[in-house]
Amino acid sequence: MSVINKEGRIFQWGHDRRFNAYSNYFRSLYGARVQKVSIDAGFTCPNRDGSRGSGGCTYCNNDAFNPSYCLPEKSVSQQIKEGIEFHKWRYSEAVSYLAYFQAFSNTYAPVETLRKLYREALDFPDVIGLIIGTRPDCIDNEKLELIKEISGKSYVAVEYGIESCYNKTLKRINRGHSYEEAVEALEKSASLGINTGAHFIFGLPGETREEMLNQAEIISKLPLKTVKFHQLQIIKGTAMEKEFQLNPADFQLFGWDEYLEFFIKFLERLNPAIVVERFTGEAPPRFLTGEGWGKKRTDQIVSLIEKRMEELDTWQGRLYKY
Ligand code: SF4
Numbered sequence: 001m002s003v004i005n006k007e008g009r010i011f012q013w014g015h016d017r018r019f020n021a022y023s024n025y026f027r028s029l030y031g032a033r034v035q036k037v038s039i040d041a042g043f044t045c046p047n048r049d050g051s052r053g054s055g056g057c058t059y060c061n062n063d064a065f066n067p068s069y070c071l072p073e074k075s076v077s078q079q080i081k082e083g084i085e086f087h088k089w090r091y092s093e094a095v096s097y098l099a100y101f102q103a104f105s106n107t108y109a110p111v112e113t114l115r116k117l118y119r120e121a122l123d124f125p126d127v128i129g130l131i132i133g134t135r136p137d138c139i140d141n142e143k144l145e146l147i148k149e150i151s152g153k154s155y156v157a158v159e160y161g162i163e164s165c166y167n168k169t170l171k172r173i174n175r176g177h178s179y180e181e182a183v184e185a186l187e188k189s190a191s192l193g194i195n196t197g198a199h200f201i202f203g204l205p206g207e208t209r210e211e212m213l214n215q216a217e218i219i220s221k222l223p224l225k226t227v228k229f230h231q232l233q234i235i236k237g238t239a240m241e242k243e244f245q246l247n248p249a250d251f252q253l254f255g256w257d258e259y260l261e262f263f264i265k266f267l268e269r270l271n272p273a274i275v276v277e278r279f280t281g282e283a284p285p286r287f288l289t290g291e292g293w294g295k296k297r298t299d300q301i302v303s304l305i306e307k308r309m310e311e312l313d314t315w316q317g318r319l320y321k322y
Contacts, residue, residue: 001272002315011315012272018309019267019316022226022277029155034096036131037083040103041117042072045135046176048104052137053176057163058239059201059232061287070103076120080127098155099124100131107134107143107158115146122154129155131197136160136185137177148192157225158189159197165218166211169204174239183222190223197277198224202262203232205243205250209262216269220320224274229266230281231259234289241289256293260308267309272317279305 001012013020014028026034046052069082080099087097099121107114118130130150139158150156162182164170170178182198189196200219202212219227231254234244244251254262263279270276282298296304309315 001317012317013275018306018314020272020275022275025226025275030096030128032095034098034128035087036098036100037080037087037127038067038070038100038102039076039079039083039121040070040072041076041101041106043101043104043106043108045105046108046138047135047174053174055174055239057175058173058243059235061235061238072103076117077124080121080124084126095126096128097124097126098129098131099127100133102131102133105134105138106132108138111142111146114143118146118150122150129157131157131159133159133161133199135177136162136182139185139189141188144189144192144194147189147194151194155195157195157197159199159226159228160185162198163201164204164207165200165215166207169207172206173204186223195225196223197226197228198222199228199230201230201232201281202259202266203252203254205240209252213262213266213269216266217321220269220271220274226275226277227270228278229263229276230278233281233283233292235283235287236289244289253290256296259293260305263305264309264312264314267316268314268319270316271320272315276316 003010008016010016011018011020013024015021015024017024023033045056048054048056067083067086069086070079074082076099080097084097101117101121109117118132121127121130132147147156147158160182162179163173163175165179167178167180186196186198198219200215232251234241234251234253259280267276278298280298280301285292293301
């Protein structure tokens with residue numbers, strides 16, 4: 001829905017950007033820019049240690065996404081301190097921070113360990129909340145109760161790696177969980193009033209472009225507050241890199257022009273109530289196999305997509321079927 005008044009066009013999320021943007025969402029909650037600071041708290045992952053699977057997801061190399069200040073040898077407080085210094089240099093405007101437990105599965109430990117680590121982050125000055133990245137099979141009632149308890153006092157969101165709505169894909173990339181388990185985790189979390197996020201990848205092997213696009217309708221029905229999307233990037237040293245080298249024809253990696261048009265079509269079909277945090281991923285070029293998209297930074301990509309949406313006079317949810 002959009003309203004045109006003499007100042008311009010205002011969408012149902014309350015501003016004139018053509019999608020329900022994460023940065024604006026936090027601005028509306030806190031009145032200022034809020035910045036995420038990543039943490040590697042030394043967790044591992046049940047899809048690596050043998051309890052759920054071994055070898056991990058075929059595309060996984062956490063080093064490709066972890067900022068350099070994130071090292072599990074450092075305490076949570078030290079990582080937040082260094083992260084804030086890093087971001088202050090880049091974004092002088094940020095005044096509040098979200099501690100982002102990012103690396104591996106950040107609910108994969110006993111509840112008392114989680115309580116201690118989350119508390120340490122929340123006690124750091126200027127940290128107003130937590131984002132907890134995890135797998136759908138790393139959550140249970142006790143952990144959700146802890147998160148609910150913290151949610152009562154600070155902003156807290158659990159961000160689930162879901163990656164695809166299709167079990168055939170999840171199997172192929174060795175995720176070690178099903179789509180149904182992801183839905184169950186989201187529903188349980190949302191029923192307790194916990195903010196939920198999810199992460200998806202476009203371009204996974206075995207999926208057609210049409211199947212990828214159809215996920216907009218499926219994702220739109222999930223109890224999600226926020227969502228992140230990445231285009232598939234093949235990271236050096238992963239099982240997927242080997243697969244790619246053996247059978248490149250199995251992979252249809254998005255070129256930039258194609259992704260731009262695809263992603264806009266996807267956004268047009270996505271529930272406008274879902275806040276969109278990311279459109280693309282940005283692994284450093286030294287980790288990438290293949291060409292990548294040149295030197296485009298995430299903020300430039302967002303501007304290019306918004307500019308194209310202006311040209312097409314379209315917006316998130318324009319084709320969403322209520
Ligand atoms: S669940 Fe996450 S950390 Fe574990 S193997 Fe998959 S991508 Fe890597």
